[in-house]
Amino acid sequence: MFPAHYRRLRGSPLGARITRYTVGSIVAAATSAVVFAMLYVFGVSTAVCSVTAFVAGAVPNWILNRRWAWKLRGRVALGREVGAYIVVSAITLLLTTESTAWTQRHVQSIPAHHGFRAALVTASYLAVFAILFVARFAVYEVWIFSGRSRVRAAVRSRFHVWSAARANRTP
Numbered sequence: 001m002f003p004a005h006y007r008r009l010r011g012s013p014l015g016a017r018i019t020r021y022t023v024g025s026i027v028a029a030a031t032s033a034v035v036f037a038m039l040y041v042f043g044v045s046t047a048v049c050s051v052t053a054f055v056a057g058a059v060p061n062w063i064l065n066r067r068w069a070w071k072l073r074g075r076v077a078l079g080r081e082v083g084a085y086i087v088v089s090a091i092t093l094l095l096t097t098e099s100t101a102w103t104q105r106h107v108q109s110i111p112a113h114h115g116f117r118a119a120l121v122t123a124s125y126l127a128v129f130a131i132l133f134v135a136r137f138a139v140y141e142v143w144i145f146s147g148r149s150r151v152r153a154a155v156r157s158r159f160h161v162w163s164a165a166r167a168n169r170t171p
Contacts, residue, residue: 014141017069021137024064029129032057036100037122046100050125054093070145084144088136096128 036053040046062085066072076082103124110117 017141018137020069021065021140024061024069025129025133025136027064028057028061029126031060032129033122033126036125037118040118040121046104046121047097050097050100051093053125054089054096058089065140066145070140070147072145072147080146081144084139088139088144092128092132092136095132096125099124099128 032053035056036049039049039052044052066076066081072081100121103121107117107120110120
């Protein structure tokens with residue numbers, strides 16, 4: 001049914017991470033969607049809905065990704081893990097806020113008491129997550145949860161090259 005490379009991926013550590021990342025993302029998206037829809041129905045602005053819902057989903061997303069999908073334990077690398085996660089999250093938050101605000105402006109003709117308007121605005125919130133799903137996985141896999149800092153290694157390498165070249169100079 002599936003080509004051989006899909007079967008190999010399914011049984012590999014990468015395939016397991018993709019599966020766990022997907023489940024964690026679904027949990028985070030569902031948490032965010034419920035919080036967003038509840039706040040939106042109560043008349044809260046889309047910006048506040050987006051921020052609150054995003055934070056509500058980001059907490060389980062961080063925990064599930066770090067501990068379950070990538071199986072990292074112990075000390076958190078503040079710069080690479082937390083700092084980079086905040087940057088990726090801030091970009092996602094900005095895009096969700098803009099998307100929901102744009103959708104809100106375009107659905108004003110639908111009466112507020114219909115659930116369809118809330119469903120459309122909530123769908124635009126979730127669409128950003130769906131669009132960024134693969135990009136976020138790639139950033140998490142290569143940078144944030146990779147277990148090693150490529151930036152720090154590059155800086156160390158530059159320093160070693162500079163100091164070795166300096167030591168080999170003749171006066």
